[in-house]
Amino acid sequence: MERGVDREFIHTCSLWTFILTLVPIFSSLVEGQPQVIGSSQPIIAAPGDDVILPCHLEPAVDARGLTVEWSRPDLKPDPSDRWSWVRYVHLYRDRRDDLDMKIPSYIRRTTLFTDDMKHGNISLKVMNITSEDEGRFKCFIPNLKSTVKFSFVQLVVDPNLFTTEMPLDPRNVRTPGPDSQTRLGIWILGVVGCIVPCLAVTVGGYFIIRRRQKQVGEEFTSSQGVSFEGTLTVVDEDGGIVHLPPLDLFEDSNQQHHQSQVDSQDQQE
Structure with missing residues (x-):
């Protein structure tokens, strides 16, 4: 009996948590306010890759006049740097990149797509990924007139994406996904589907010609x-x-x- 009550209580709490999570989103949509949208799926990369951490405003709003902050909320502050707790992976404000408050390890490794910011694109490109980059990235617009001002993007660095052989460009090596395997299967079926009918027509035509020749020979000998x-x-x-x-x-x-x-x-x- 107690287990049944506990399960019902847990289910109720989970339901209310889900509802409370959706309330700001729905209220933002109802009022027509833009919201910061990240990626619901983790971004997987190999060491040495250049990756894009997707983030945008929906509906699209010109973000060139806004402040865009990319940070690492799970990154522990550096005890030797008293300002490390307020440093950013990338900081954009006053229509330019602010390098003064940037984490040293990300200097000359990050960039925004400034030409696309007028369409609400605030994605961040991070170059030459290392294992130290793995974790959560927070995209935040503090002066956005919305109840949804930030979103998170999870980056996973997987060294197993490398092959045992040395390719020409190791960063381009990837394990074929389901879509690639599906396209390969469709291509094979298409080739087989073309060859089999052609072979059937050829064999059938051969036997028809032989049969016709035999009939002509029989008619000739009969006459x-x-x-x-x-x-x-x-x-x-x-x-x-x-x-x-x-x-x-x-x-x-x-x-x-x-x-x-x-x-x-x-x-x-």
Whole structure:
């Protein structure tokens, strides 16, 4: 009984947590306010890769006049740097990049797509990824007139994306995903689907031609009174039946043709 009550209590708490999470989002949508949207899926990269941490405003709003802060909320402050707790992965304000408050390890490694910021694109490009970059990144617009001013992007650095062999460009090596395997399967099915009908038409046409040739041969032999069943059977002028091998028949036919030509020449003389 107590377990049933506990499960019901947990379910109720989870439901209310979910509802409370959605309330700011729905209220923002109802009022037509822009909200910061990150990535619901983790971004996976190999060491040495250049990656893009996606983040944008929805509906699209020109972000060039806004302050954009990219930070590492899970990154522990450096005890030797008293300002490390307020430093950023990337800071954009007053329509330019602010390098003074940047984490030293990210200097010359990050950039925004400034040409696309007018369309609400505030994605961050991080170059030459290392294992130290793994973790959560926070995209925050403090002066945005909205209840949803920030979002998180999870970056996963997987060294196993490298192969055991040394490729020309190791950063481009990736394990084929389901989409690639699906396209390969479709391509194979397409090739097989083309070859099989062509092969069937070729074989079928061959047998049709052979059958037609056989029918023509039978019609010819029937019209000449010849039957090809083991030996050749010929009906002579007196109605007698003579059995000859196939070779003898043609030789005899040639002799008769030659004799008829000789008789014709004698009559002309």
